[in-house]
Amino acid sequence: MTPGPAGFVTILRIIAATAVICVLAMLATLVIASFSDRSDFGAWTLANFTDMAAMANIWPAIWRTFMIGLFTTVFLFGFALPFTWILSRTDFGRKGLLVTLLTVSLAIPSFVTAMAYVWLFNPNSGIGNRLIEAVLGISSLFNVYSVGWICFIQALMLTPAAVFMMLPAFRNFDATLEEAAAVSGIGPYRTFFRVVLPTLAPAVGATAIFFFILAVEIFDVVGVIGMPGNIDVITTLVYQSTYTVFGPPDYGFAAALGMPLLGLCAAGVMLYIWLLRRADRFSMLTGKNRAPILRDLGRWRVAAWALICGWVALAVVIPLLTVIWTSLTPYLQPPSVQALTQLNLSSYRGVGTLLTAPLLNTLLLVLGTIAFSVVWSVSVTWLATRVAAPSDRAVDAIVFLSLAVPGMLAAVAMQFLALTVYHWVPLLGTIWLIVITMAVRSLAFTTRTLNASSVQIHRSLEEAAYVSGVGRVRTFVRVFLPVIRPAILFAVLVTTLISARELTIPLMLYSPRTSVISTTIFDLQSTGRYGEAAVFSLLMIAILLVLAMLSRWRARGDD
Known part of the structure; x- marks a missing residue:
């Protein structure tokens, strides 16, 4: 059965509410954790702040x-x-x-x-x-x-x-x-x-x-x-x-x-x-603006x-x-005739056994972050710019608060929360905890990107569809989404680029099962395996270059 107007709005509000819950839970957990003893949720103490003040x-x-x-x-x-x-x-x-x-x-x-x-x-x-x-x-x-x-x-x-x-x-x-x-x-x-x-x-x-x-x-x-x-x-x-x-x-x-x-x-x-x-x-x-004056650079x-x-x-x-x-040298050395004779592909061969899990986890991280952030952002944007009830505007404002939480602290909060609710929601040590944290962190950007596009669409366009007998769900799918499609694609490309190269959150939430390309590079660098770290870096650069050029092509198409 297709959801009616009220049912459709309720579904979107439920989706938006999950985003709000994640943002507020992240903020609240961070504060609660700061007053807790190590990983003991609710074991109130001021020792953390006392110890911090005593640090030289x-x-x-x-x-x-x-x-x-x-x-x-x-x-x-x-x-x-x-x-x-x-x-x-x-x-x-x-x-x-x-x-x-x-x-x-x-x-x-x-x-x-x-x-x-x-x-x-x-x-x-x-x-x-x-x-x-x-x-x-x-x-x-x-x-x-x-x-x-x-x-x-x-x-x-x-x-x-x-x-x-x-x-x-x-x-x-x-x-x-x-x-x-x-x-x-x-x-x-x-x-x-x-x-x-x-x-x-x-x-x-x-x-x-x-x-x-x-x-x-x-x-x-x-x-x-x-x-x-x-x-x-x-x-x-x-x-x-x-x-x-x-x-x-x-x-x-x-x-x-x-x-x-x-x-x-x-x-x-x-x-x-x-x-x-x-x-x-x-x-x-804006109606009578003159084109910018292009200055002659001259000298x-x-x-x-x-x-x-x-x-x-x-x-x-x-x-x-x-x-x-x-990536081609056995150890760090400057270019020389002797160094040229030592160039080899041993580092490339050495990463074969290390590549599969980080590559698959990176793919899951990117796709999962896109899915969560886009679904959340589309719901929040439509409610804030189309229904525009006070509660919907409040949801939009709360989501923007995620910008104020640094990625490292977001990871600390989500790890502490995952430890607390592990018996009910076993997210600890999984790639999905990283995905949700990344998606929550990206909400401020994705919602603002979609909001900027949505407010430019006059409501008369959708009202014309309603008058013609088109339902709210079909109008949302056939009118609203296609019109903001360029903004959605831009948000997807940027989110993909950011999540694929992100180091802080995957590193803070790292477990042997959740290694991604960025954390693998960091670990190899930290342990002195510079050649293999360089090979993984080249792989990441190749992937990101494709994504960056796609975003460039998209931006040129919009121009």
């Missing part, structure tokens, strides 16, 4: 976490802002090439880039350091184990996402404002700083806050560089609390350690929302090419060549 390195770790977020954002905008300006406001002749290069870089996960720079510039056996020593006689010129390198590598890898986030705002800027400034005798440089940049301030500021949050919460680079270099930040302390050398994992203490990080990210999200709300003050009439063309080539070399070429070289 807690305040330096908090300060270092903040500084990594700040300087990553500064370095990031050193690349992202010029690239966005080149693509949207200049006569640069190779814009398609630049967009393609930015897209291709998404195929190299940040932890793989961090590994490549460790192989190059670790002070003991780094390929680059040894090459410099052989040529210039300077030993250990670079030491990758530093906060500066962490910030720089994170900035390199976050640049494409920042450019794509800011690009629509820069392209939609009304050129009449620049023309008015020119008529008033204001030069182009002063116009940029006094007219263009202040008008685009909400978009630029929101992007900066968003990537500050990402920079302080991601574990990929600090896990590869920070832990071997004894650089303590909040995420490494949380990881070390759950992977103890002696005794069981201390999830209560890990949750308590994560509270400063949760507060930092929550403050960032609140500031992000405030900036977006203030964006209305800078809105422009700055060489500088633009230098910046682009420098970023491509640092973010794509050098890491990729390093990974390929490492």
Whole structure:
């Protein structure tokens, strides 16, 4: 029997309610865990916070976490802002090439880039350091184990996402404002700083806050560089609390350690929302907008090419060549005639027995994350934008709260919850716990992507179907879903790309049965099996490159 109008809405509300339950359970469990003794749910104690306050390195770790977020954002905008300006406001002749290069870089996960720079510039056996020593006689010129390198590598890898986030705002800027400034005798440089940049301030500021949050919460680079270099930040302390050398994992203490990080990210999200709300003050009439004025780069063309080539070399070429070289050599060594004679495929043959389970688990992780996140997001979006009851808008707002919970803390909360309910819901140690955690974490992005598309559809389109006697279910399937199909496909592609390269959540929820490609690479790197780690990295890059080019093709089709 086909559900009627009321029954159909009820079904979607039940689906949306499961998403809300997961988000609220994650938040509540994280707080409860911080007041619990290790993994004993509800055994209330303040010992976790007392022990955290007594740690000699807690305040330096908090300060270092903040500084990594700040300087990553500064370095990031050193690349992202010029690239966005080149693509949207200049006569640069190779814009398609630049967009393609930015897209291709998404195929190299940040932890793989961090590994490549460790192989190059670790002070003991780094390929680059040894090459410099052989040529210039300077030993250990670079030491990758530093906060500066962490910030720089994170900035390199976050640049494409920042450019794509800011690009629509820069392209939609009304050129009449620049023309008015020119008529008033204001030069182009002063116009940029006094007219263009202040008008685009909400978009630029929101992007900066968003990537500050990402920079302080991601574990990929600090896990590869920070832990071997004894650089303590909040995420490494949380990881070390759950992977103890002696005794069981201390999830209560890990949750308590994560509270400063949760507060930092929550403050960032609140500031992000405030900036977006203030964006209305800078809105422009879209019906009469003039096309953007494309500035002649002139003498700055060489500088633009230098910046682009420098970023491509640092973010794509050098890491990729390093990974390929490492996969062919028996140990870390600089290129030489002797090294060329030792090139072999032994590392490729060695990964054969390790490949099957991680590959299948990665496929399950990607497909499961897509299924949960899309079904949840479509339900929440339709209810929030079509029914629009107060309860439905509240569901949409609660789902957005998942953005404030860092991936590492989400994993701690879900692991603690899985331990608590294991006798009733045996998710602990399964790939499905990782899938659900990943899907919950992606809800903020997927719902906002679908909401943006849904609000552009006037309700008269569906009302016309109702008047013609078409039922609500059929209208949903034949009208609503096809119209927002491009947004769904974009959300699927991005979710696929993110879940396939995700390291933090699979690593935190790791068990022998749930190894994926990213955790396998991390384990091989940690145990010194660099050749096999490089081979797995190349496999992941190949998979992600296909996904990245699909997203590029989709975006070009939408244009």
